Amino acid sequence: MAQTVDARQKVLAANEAAAQELRGSFAAAGTLVVNLISSPGSGKTTLLEASTRALRARYRLGCIEGDIATERDADRLRALGIPAHQILTGGACHLDARQVRGALEQALFPGLDILFIENVGNLICPTSYDLGEDFKVVLLSVTEGDDKPFKYPAIFARAAVSVITKSDLLPYTSFDLEAVRQQVATLNPDGAFLVTSARSGAGIDTWCRLLEARLAAKRGGRA
Ligand SMILES: Nc1nc2c(ncn2[C@@H]2O[C@H](COP(=O)(O)OP(=O)(O)O)[C@@H](O)[C@H]2O)c(=O)[nH]1
Numbered sequence: 642m643a644q645t646v647d648a649r650q651k652v653l654a655a656n657e658a659a660a661q662e663l664r665g666s667f668a669a670a671g672t673l674v675v676n677l678i679s680s681p682g683s684g685k686t687t688l689l690e691a692s693t694r695a696l697r698a699r700y701r702l703g704c705i706e707g708d709i710a711t712e713r714d715a716d717r718l719r720a721l722g723i724p725a726h727q728i729l730t731g732g733a734c735h736l737d738a739r740q741v742r743g744a745l746e747q748a749l750f751p752g753l754d755i756l757f758i759e760n761v762g763n764l765i766c767p768t769s770y771d772l773g774e775d776f777k778v779v780l781l782s783v784t785e786g787d788d789k790p791f792k793y794p795a796i797f798a799r800a801a802v803s804v805i806t807k808s809d810l811l812p813y814t815s816f817d818l819e820a821v822r823q824q825v826a827t828l829n830p831d832g833a834f835l836v837t838s839a840r841s842g843a844g845i846d847t848w849c850r851l852l853e854a855r856l857a858a859k860r861g862g863r864a
Pocket residue numbers: 679680681682683684685686687688762806807808809810837838839840841
């Protein structure tokens with residue numbers, strides 16, 4: 642058991658070193674980096690599609706996609722005219738910083754304003770791996786149940802932004818939005834809490850304004 646803990650600490654320490662290198666190069670480039678985490682099917686790629694449509698005329702966007710198999714998500718973003726690179730983890734349940742560094746070496750992402758990283762779908766493993774991002778975003782769709790923040794507290798505590806997705810489906814579920822808001826506020830009093838629907842467009846403006854404000858803040862108000 643002690644050996645297992647030791648090995649995990651070594652892996653995380655190596656990851657942290659690579660993440661800090663990435664953070665330095667993203668800072669030098671003035672690129673805002675957003676690490677999106679959720680269960681499979683919560684709507685990460687769909688939110689990125691909506692964000693791309695809203696922001697692509699004014700900002701240089703790019704995307705790194707993490708999945709166990711297939712290029713489907715990268716293809717969805719490429720279809721909207723932005724560069725996207727798919728990392729296939731071949732079974733691993735999260736992305737790590739060295740994979741992101743490898744993707745940046747291969748992919749052509751010149752002078753991006755915003756780099757989105759869509760992590761492998763689950764609420765557990767990606768939580769511990771720093772990818773050099775500015776902040777993590779956790780998504781929770783209204784069809785997943787309103788008990789999830791307290792069941793997966795680490796990611797809701799760590800993500801700077803919690804995004805409720807598929808709000809257009811609220812009338813058809815028993816999802817208690819206020820209960821979720823309370824759980825997230827308890828776990829993460831300083832975090833932002835957004836309610837969105839990529840289907841109806843609700844909350845997408847607020848999400849895009851948040852990204853723009855964080856980019857401007859990163860660039861010291863010069864963006
Ligand atoms: N009704 C509704 N469906 C959505 C919304 N966003 C995504 N979906 C659907 O949810 C499914 C999974 O979405 P996807 O973006 O691929 O999820 P991901 O696995 O987290 O990337 C797809 O069938 C989407 O069309 C939404 O705002 N409303």
